[in-house]
Amino acid sequence: MSSLSQKLTFIMEDAFSALDLPAENARVSVSAQAQGTQFQCNGAMASAKAARKNPREIAQNVVDHLKDSKSSDIFEDISIGGPGFINITLKDAYIADNVKELLTSERFGIASAPQGQSIVLDYGGPNIAKAMHVGHLRSSIIGDALRRMCLYAGYNAIGDVHMGDWGTPMGMILSELDLMKFDGEITMEMLAEIYPKASTACKEDKERMALARDATKKLQEGDGEYTKKWREFIDVSITGMKKNFDAMGVHFDEWKGESDAHPFIEGMINDLRDKGLAIESEGAVIVPVAQDGDKKELPPLMLLKSDGAVLYGTTDLATIMERKKSHNPIKIIYIVDQRQSLHFEQVFRAAKLSGIAPENEIELVHAGFGTMNGADGKPFKTRDGGVMRLEELISMAEKKAQTRLDEAELAKDMDEAERAGIAHKVGIAALKFADLQNNRIADYIFDIDRMTSFEGKTGPYLLYQSVRIKSLLRKAGVSDGIACDEFKVTDDDRALTLLLSELPSHFDAAMKNYTPHILCDYAFKLAQEFSSFYGNCHIISERDEVLKLSRLALCQQTYKQLSLILSLLGMEIPERM
RNA sequence: GCGCCCUUAGCUCAACUGGAUAGAGCACCUGCCUUCUAAGCAGGGGGUUACAGGUUCGAGUCCUGUAGGGCGCACCA
Incomplete structure (x- = not known):
């Protein structure tokens, strides 16, 4: 089980190989064109030069091959467009078979990592005695989302808060x-x-x-x-x-800090000295990490100041030793401000040179994120020039959700506790989604109105769509999985059906690049597609029993996926809102 | 001085890592609560992807340069 585009890629790879074309060019993706065709493959053009053939001719060969082969019962239409795009439209029967498989699949087609591999994630990074402010938001939220994603991907994921408690x-x-x-x-x-x-x-x-x-x-x-x-x-x-x-709702498995690395430091420095990697310089102890071919002059990593005290880099290096001993991870991911990229480059190099983290054993990743700026493009400050505290921000979002709820007809029969619970979930979803939907690498504008907005591409929108489905399923009396013996695809639900099959591709992409925003984007598209479907179709009142069951199954599948993604992003769906 | 990152619609952001007519949300305009939650749906206007070259069948994406913004360059974290 995998996404439809992945399945089609396999089929296309076979066709390419049979025609002596490079299989790596055979990748099939969802069509960029909104109308008409469903999938596309651009491999004919990529292969044209090496094959010394016209790309359209190659595309034609591929199409002919596919039409001849037994996979022809898959394609409704397969044709060539423009300079050599291979356009694919699937038969409804094939789409239906795929959905039936999806409905009974435990993991939506998402592959699972081999058992027993650990990944340590370093995020949050609060400092002792300092109030937490909005600056801690990104690291915490992105880090926690990545931890949940790693966990779902089948890794033993360990979130460590790594406090600043030793400097x-x-x-x-x-x-x-x-x-x-x-x-x-x-x-x-x-x-x-x-x-x-x-x-x-x-x-x-x-x-x-x-x-x-x-x-x-x-x-x-x-x-x-x-x-x-x-x-x-x-x-x-x-x-x-x-x-x-x-x-x-940000979780940590370990509440360790810089101080926990302390027992490792003395031995580590002695070892580095013995190996000749650590040397004295101007009274301090340093590890030169510059290499031939460096574009820039890389300053050495300093282990001891001239007064003998340790530094940030010292504890970071020793922390890798500590983590290796306690978890033996295959990977450590640091979710830390992009501005510290030089620091991590130094630490990572020292870790490799010294054998603390051999290149083929532990992968060290700095998943950096951009600086948070105010509306003026400068580092964010509140109106009075101070730093906004995290508590303040959270309560602002909650209050707005509370107000919105008080206005709603629905909330009349709710007690105080239920309202507060919903307001909390909605507020947090708004905050998290506003942050997570941005690509993490670029600087971004901290906009409080956007953070507490509930309309359009927001967390509350996703919660709302999920709640609507849940309510519909409740009314239809559906609780457990719907297994459709027969699944009917129609013009009104085909787009949603196809989209539901693509979760694995998006999950993989998000994991590969450590970018939760890809999941945000997919979840939003899914919710939007559902909403459109919901507006156009009768579901409970549908007279055709097969179609009704098919559509209920689609609703449930959409709910399951939204529910999974929201939980990966650290958001909770209320019963109603 | 050296190096890294960024510049896409009025605003905030995407663009499956080189593919077709660059997409969303907000804001603005027009419709829709007598079908299952209107925190919604359907539709409209809005773009020389900072600029100038180059590579390529094909560039927002790659290479060079220019301009603007942010950041970092051993005794802070």
Whole structure:
């Protein structure tokens, strides 16, 4: 079981091979032309040069071959267009057979990865003592979606929040507590005040900074008193983070941080020194990672500062060791701001050079994303110039959904709790979809109106269509799978039927490039196609029993797919809305 | 100075990795609640894909250059 375009590709590959044409040119895709033809293959033109033939002639050979062969009962029409496009239209009987197969397929035709392979995903990346703001949105939402996708693809996917809990900011807080002579219970509110205060003071005053550096070093060396206090405010901080992540429905399997790599660092540095990879330079310890043929001058990865303290790159490298030991993953995916691409290039090179992550054992991927800008194209700020907190954003979206619900006739018989539950699901779907539908690589404009919009290409639209189907199936008394002995395809539902078969192609593409927006796009098209079908056709009131059953099956299949994709994207469908 | 990324409709974004007439949503205009949820559907207008060359049967996509924007270049994370 696979998508129709994949099946047709197999058939086309056979035809190409039989005619001594390169099979890799045989790929069949959904037709770009809206009307008329259903699928197309562009391989004749690609093969023309090497075969020294006219592309139309090649296309004709392929078409003749296919018409002669037994697969001819598949094609309603197969013809040549333009410079050599092979256009394919399928027989309804073949489409019907395919749907029948799809209806009983557990995974919609999506292939499953070999068992026992792990992938670690590094996303979220909140910092201790800092309030989570909209900047954490992308990493969390994209990362969580990719984790769910990897899981569905059959991998043992492990999401790690990888907190910033080990750098100089920790020393800033500890030294600030010293200066305050503080000895009570640390609260979230306190932390929110202390950190910015300490950070500013350190920037302005070199001596104050020295205190922070000193405290950082002591902490990293295992000072008892500091460790105790550190543990205390880490726990407080994590409680706050969990609140935010829970509200967004972002899940982590591990709550590790930079500090968890600490036990690996000393051994790692010694090993790198022994291998001659780590060297002293200006009092610091570095790993040169430049290679012949580099276009740019790649600075070395610094492991130890001249004062002996570790850095971001040190913990990142050691974290790979830690992950290798605990999970032995085939891949580690970092969902981190694109601006850090140089840093990851350095770490990845050092990991390969040192054998910490041999190239053929662990694949290291930086799935970077663009910077979030405000409407003016500059990094996003609220109207008063501050940073918008995540909680604020979530509650804005929820409130808008609440208002929308209060206006609706439907909500009259709902109690408070049900309304709040729906408003939450709708609000979160709006936020997540607004973010996920963008290709992750490019910078994007953070538009609060778009984030909290419920019309058009939005999360709530997808929820709405799903809810409509669910309601329809409920009224029709359909609960479990519908197996159609006979499936009837008509002009009103053919487009939806064909689209339903294409999920595997889109899932594969999204996985390959780590781009959830491909799934967003497919889900939207599917919902739109369904909505059109829903508007044009009678379903429950259809008199033709075979057609009615076929259409109910289509509804259910659409619901199942939307439900799967929404869950992969981290959205929940309410019972009604 | 060196390097990376970006520039597509008024706005926000797609375009299956080189394919046919570049698609969606928002906004604007016209219809549709007496069929199963109108957070919806049907239809309309809106484009020299920043610019100039090049490669190719074929370029938004690849190569070169120019302009504009963003970012990064060892003791922050």
